[in-house]
Amino acid sequence: GENVEQHPSTLSVQEGDSAVIKCTYSDSASNYFPWYKQELGKGPQLIIDIRSNVGEKKDQRIAVTLNKTAKHFSLHITETQPEDSAVYFCAASMQGNEKLTFGTGTRLTIIP
Amino acid sequence: DGGITQSPKYLFRKEGQNVTLSCEQNLNHDAMYWYRQDPGQGLRLIYYSQIVNDFQKGDIAEGYSVSREKKESFPLTVTSAQKNPTAFYLCATSRGRNQPQHFGDGTRLSIL
Numbered sequence: 492g493e494n495v496e497q498h499p500s501t502l503s504v505q506e507g508d509s510a511v512i513k514c515t516y517s518d519s520a521s522n523y524f525p526w527y528k529q530e531l532g533k534g535p536q537l538i539i540d541i542r543s544n545v546g547e548k549k550d551q552r553i554a555v556t557l558n559k560t561a562k563h564f565s566l567h568i569t570e571t572q573p574e575d576s577a578v579y580f581c582a583a584s585m586q587g588n589e590k591l592t593f594g595t596g597t598r599l600t601i602i603p
Numbered sequence: 604d605g606g607i608t609q610s611p612k613y614l615f616r617k618e619g620q621n622v623t624l625s626c627e628q629n630l631n632h633d634a635m636y637w638y639r640q641d642p643g644q645g646l647r648l649i650y651y652s653q654i655v656n657d658f659q660k661g662d663i664a665e666g667y668s669v670s671r672e673k674k675e676s677f678p679l680t681v682t683s684a685q686k687n688p689t690a691f692y693l694c695a696t697s698r699g700r701n702q703p704q705h706f707g708d709g710t711r712l713s714i715l
Contacts, residue, residue, distance in 0.1 A: 495645070497645075500643075522701075523701050525703060525704070527706075532708075532709075533708050533709070534607075534609075534693050534695075534706035534707050534708045534709050535646070535693070535706045536706070537703050537704070537705060540703060580645060580646070582645075584701060585701075586701055588700070588701065589634065589636075589651050589653065589659070589700060590648055590651075590661065590662075591646075591648070591704060592645075593645030593646045593647075594645055595643065595644055595645045596643075596644075596645060
């Protein structure tokens with residue numbers, strides 16, 4: 492089955508700097524890659540996703556890049572703000588497959 | 604997500620007792636999912652359902668049961684056969700296969 496590895500497990504950045512979180516996946520048939528943000532005591536919130544026919548997608552300060560050859564994808568947050576502090580999860584799934592396989596999460600802390 | 608309601612927010616179970624977690628949605632989504640989240644780990648799929656009166660086991664279905672009698676509802680029962688039930692349980696919905704999944708705010712289950 493699919494295996495998703497996520498790094499780093501914790502990340503601290505100065506407010507205003509950029510943060511990058513990386514994930515690798517094992518199954519080349521995976522074609523859908525969402526990113527979720529989870530705040531304390533809440534459910535994960537979908538913040539951006541990408542499909543394998545696209546190499547990059549942006550939404551304001553957030554971007555996701557996908558390298559199908561290397562089987563990795565990354566979340567980039569620019570101009571970080573205190574409200575970006577949370578746990579971020581990557582995930583992957585295959586066409587026609589119900590199952591999302593999640594990474595183990597990255598705790599991002601923005602230092603004011 | 605305002606369209607997905609999980610209740611209760613906190614639940615306590617005695618040894619040998621079955622408990623049922625509620626998940627209701629008003630998004631008119633066909634698919635519903637149950638995940639378990641343990642500290643420092645990603646989300647793991649327990650059960651999912653694509654259509655009323657049909658559901659499939661996920662990766663960790665042992666000790667759990669579900670029903671899908673209505674499109675809006677997908678209750679999860681944690682049975683006494685689940686030996687380590689303490690966890691954060693998350694319900695999600697999506698329009699269908701390989702579509703974005705949206706999460707409720709979870710139920711935290713603890714053992715007395």
